[in-house]
Amino acid sequence: MTGEVPLWEVFIRPRNGLSHKHVGSLHATDEVMALQAARDVYTRRGEGNSIWVVPSAAITASDPDQAGENFEPGEKIYRHPTFYDIPEQVGHM
Amino acid sequence: MYSQGLIGADGRTEETPEFLAAFQARVDAEQKIEPNDDMPEGYRRTLVRQIGQHAHSEIVGMLPEGNWITRAPSLRRKAALLAKVQDEGGHGLYLYSAAETLGVTRKQMTEELLDGRAKYSSIFNYPTLSWADIGTIGWLVDGAAIMNQIPLCRCSYGPYARAMIRVCKEESFHQRQGYEIVMTLARGTPEQKAMAQDSLNRWWWPSIMMFGPHDADSQHSDQSMAWKIKRFTNDELRQKFIDATVPQAEFLGLTIPDPELKWNEEKGGYDHGPIDWDEFWRVVKGFGPCARDRVAARKKAWDDGEWVREAALAHAEKRRARKLAVAAE
Numbered sequence: 139m140t141g142e143v144p145l146w147e148v149f150i151r152p153r154n155g156l157s158h159k160h161v162g163s164l165h166a167t168d169e170v171m172a173l174q175a176a177r178d179v180y181t182r183r184g185e186g187n188s189i190w191v192v193p194s195a196a197i198t199a200s201d202p203d204q205a206g207e208n209f210e211p212g213e214k215i216y217r218h219p220t221f222y223d224i225p226e227q228v229g230h231m
Numbered sequence: 232m233y234s235q236g237l238i239g240a241d242g243r244t245e246e247t248p249e250f251l252a253a254f255q256a257r258v259d260a261e262q263k264i265e266p267n268d269d270m271p272e273g274y275r276r277t278l279v280r281q282i283g284q285h286a287h288s289e290i291v292g293m294l295p296e297g298n299w300i301t302r303a304p305s306l307r308r309k310a311a312l313l314a315k316v317q318d319e320g321g322h323g324l325y326l327y328s329a330a331e332t333l334g335v336t337r338k339q340m341t342e343e344l345l346d347g348r349a350k351y352s353s354i355f356n357y358p359t360l361s362w363a364d365i366g367t368i369g370w371l372v373d374g375a376a377i378m379n380q381i382p383l384c385r386c387s388y389g390p391y392a393r394a395m396i397r398v399c400k401e402e403s404f405h406q407r408q409g410y411e412i413v414m415t416l417a418r419g420t421p422e423q424k425a426m427a428q429d430s431l432n433r434w435w436w437p438s439i440m441m442f443g444p445h446d447a448d449s450q451h452s453d454q455s456m457a458w459k460i461k462r463f464t465n466d467e468l469r470q471k472f473i474d475a476t477v478p479q480a481e482f483l484g485l486t487i488p489d490p491e492l493k494w495n496e497e498k499g500g501y502d503h504g505p506i507d508w509d510e511f512w513r514v515v516k517g518f519g520p521c522a523r524d525r526v527a528a529r530k531k532a533w534d535d536g537e538w539v540r541e542a543a544l545a546h547a548e549k550r551r552a553r554k555l556a557v558a559a560e
């Protein structure tokens with residue numbers, strides 16, 4: 139036991155039909171306490187109807203130094219509909 | 232509540248000019264900086280200190296008000312004050328988590344508060360002597376915090392900006408419940424009105440000190456502005472606060488305790504009398520009337536909670552072991 143209380147990431151679904159969204163983090167010794175604390179810290183004003191808690195250590199993140207290669211795939215503008223020239227009268231689908 | 236102009240900022244940094252210029256270009260383009268992004272060490276250090284001070288202020292700020300929960304004059308006031316103090320605890324937690332994304336631990340921050348290395352807003356070193364003080368704190372102290380915190384919602388550091396958005400949504404209730412308390416007293420018996428005036432007399436100057444030293448005397452402020460950690464200078468924010476608050480006091484029939492306060496047509500704002508900065512620095516450095524009590528109360532909470540933290544960790548460990556044993560069967 140390290141004596142450090144682990145960190146958890148908190149996700150809340152504002153209402154049915156929407157995804158859970160990251161809202162912040164908190165410290166708790168286990169998942170039961172993490173859910174309880176997430177309710178107290180992040181839902182005091184009806185912010186949602188469902189909570190997920192995930193140990194922060196379980197998250198694998200992409201490397202920001204590789205954001206260029208990963209997320210700006212050069213000139214692939216042909217992946218977008220506006221790349222294609224179609225006469226106005228054909229209309230949109 | 233209650234961020235204050237950063238005390239003791241240190242924007243020194245040692246990166247190459249190219250790195251700093253590239254970073255500055257990102258900030259100038261209003262791109263948010265996120266936890267794992269490269270950032271100048273001075274930027275990181277300034278944020279750790281500022282967010283830490285801010286978090287400590289929220290937590291220590293629970294003490295002067297918590298002091299009045301059991302003595303609130305009605306159930307309505309008690310429920311509101313409880314909710315407000317609970318919010319402040321929440322604000323502290325959002326902010327500690329934002330600081331932790333910069334590589335400092337909660338434990339380190341707590342230790343620095345308890346051993347006096349970390350500062351918190353000077354305003355909480357004043358005592359809450361009467362019920363009227365609870366109203367005045369909501370009106371002025373939460374009001375000052377709103378002025379300070381709204382621009383922080385656009386801070387260049389993403390996690391801090393996001394925490395401030397949540398905080399700002401909640402502060403408006405704090406300010407209004409405070410003003411309502413003061414208004415009720417100001418419209419009450421002569422004794423009640425006198426209570427409100429006495430409270431305003433004691434809290435006015437400490438509240439306008441919350442914005443920190445004058446621009447001419449606040450070192451490192453330029454660097455924080457360039458990095459878009461800060462969007463307005465201390466004096467700009469103080470001016471906004473005074474201009475918003477003076478008419479609110481007039482509405483209540485209360486007098487701001489500054490004989491030199493007067494409208495300046497040319498600048499379109501109020502001029503105010505000189506601020507006692509010696510008092511400010513005394514209070515910041517821990518010689519305020521309540522400084523010892525505040526830190527002692529936090530230390531007691533930390534020490535008394537030790538067995539709870541240990542028991543909760545032991546319990547979690549036991550549950551984990553039991554789960555593993557069942558899985559192995």
Ligand SMILES: [Fe+2]
Pocket residue numbers: 232233289318319322398402
């Ligand atoms: Fe707050």
Ligand SMILES: [Fe+2]
Pocket residue numbers: 232233319373376402405
């Ligand atoms: Fe507040």
